[in-house]
Amino acid sequence: xxxxxxxxxxxxxxxxxxxxxxxxxxxxxxxxxxxxxxxxxxxxxxxxxxxxxxxxxxxxxxxxxxxxxxxxxxxxxxxxxxx
Numbered sequence: 838x839x840x841x842x843x844x845x846x847x848x849x850x851x852x853x854x855x856x857x858x859x860x861x862x863x864x865x866x867x868x869x870x871x872x873x874x875x876x877x878x879x880x881x882x883x884x885x886x887x888x889x890x891x892x893x894x895x896x897x898x899x900x901x902x903x904x905x906x907x908x909x910x911x912x913x914x915x916x917x918x919x920x
Contacts, residue, residue: 844918845908848888853904856881864905868898875899889916 850862857872868878878898886892891914893907901907908916 849904868902
């Protein structure tokens with residue numbers, strides 16, 4: 838289970854870095870502190886759904902604004918990971 842969480846977290850940080858124009862994002866950094874906005878969050882939802890096979894609500898990003906927290910929520914929703 839921890840390996841899956843680590844993979845999900847890594848994928849989320851990559852999505853966030855790309856969306857926010859950053860070189861990298863750490864798992865414990867806050868999406869909004871990094872410059873994320875509600876518009877950016879909305880744009881990320883389809884990518885999250887496509888990548889993990891789950892459909893989180895926008896509230897997931899607001900209520901769990903670090904990649905580590907979001908990884909746990911997505912895992913609880915049944916996120917699929919490759920490999």
